[in-house]
Amino acid sequence: MKISIILLLVVLTVFSYIASAGDIKPAYFETADVTGTTRFIIKLIDEENIKHARGLLDGTITVRPHFMGRIKKTTTDYNPRFSFHLDSDTISFFDLAIEVCDAHTSYVEDHLDEACGAFLPGCFWCPWTSKLVREIKH
Numbered sequence: 604m605k606i607s608i609i610l611l612l613v614v615l616t617v618f619s620y621i622a623s624a625g626d627i628k629p630a631y632f633e634t635a636d637v638t639g640t641t642r643f644i645i646k647l648i649d650e651e652n653i654k655h656a657r658g659l660l661d662g663t664i665t666v667r668p669h670f671m672g673r674i675k676k677t678t679t680d681y682n683p684r685f686s687f688h689l690d691s692d693t694i695s696f697f698d699l700a701i702e703v704c705d706a707h708t709s710y711v712e713d714h715l716d717e718a719c720g721a722f723l724p725g726c727f728w729c730p731w732t733s734k735l736v737r738e739i740k741h
Contacts, residue, residue: 629691631681631741632656634670634708637732641708644682644739645670648691655696659735667696671704671729674711674718681741686715689728697729704729 630653634643647653658664672689679688685708704727711718711728719726 627653630656631739633736633739634733635736636707636730638707638709642736643685643708645672645689645694646681646691647694652694652696656735657738660738667698669697669700669729669731669733671695671697671700671727674723674726674728676715676718685712687711687718700729700731705731707732
């Protein structure tokens with residue numbers, strides 16, 4: 604009986620280790636728009652997006668420099684200056700996007716009550732002048 608319990612614990616430990624091996628640690632990036640004064644933080648949870656963002660910062664990647672994603676109208680601990688943040692599951696990078704999703708960060712904040720309707724339909728935001736500034740620790 605004791606051997607069965609020990610074997611079960613070993614098997615569960617191994618499976619737990621294997622399951623956690625694929626976990627990605629989130630990465631946080633400070634962004635800016637053309638105004639240069641407004642800093643917005645995005646949280647990336649996808650390994651490919653994290654690699655892409657780091658490549659943009661170190662200069663090894665020059666394509667798809669702008670970020671886009673779906674707005675959530677809530678504040679987060681990593682972006683407390685704003686009444687919204689981007690859903691990390693929806694963030695991607697782009698070169699060009701349709702005009703209807705473009706707006707400066709401060710404009711989105713000032714008109715958040717209008718977002719997800721005629722302004723930023725579907726809650727998608729794609730700031731054309733966005734760029735990553737640096738990776739931050741959180």
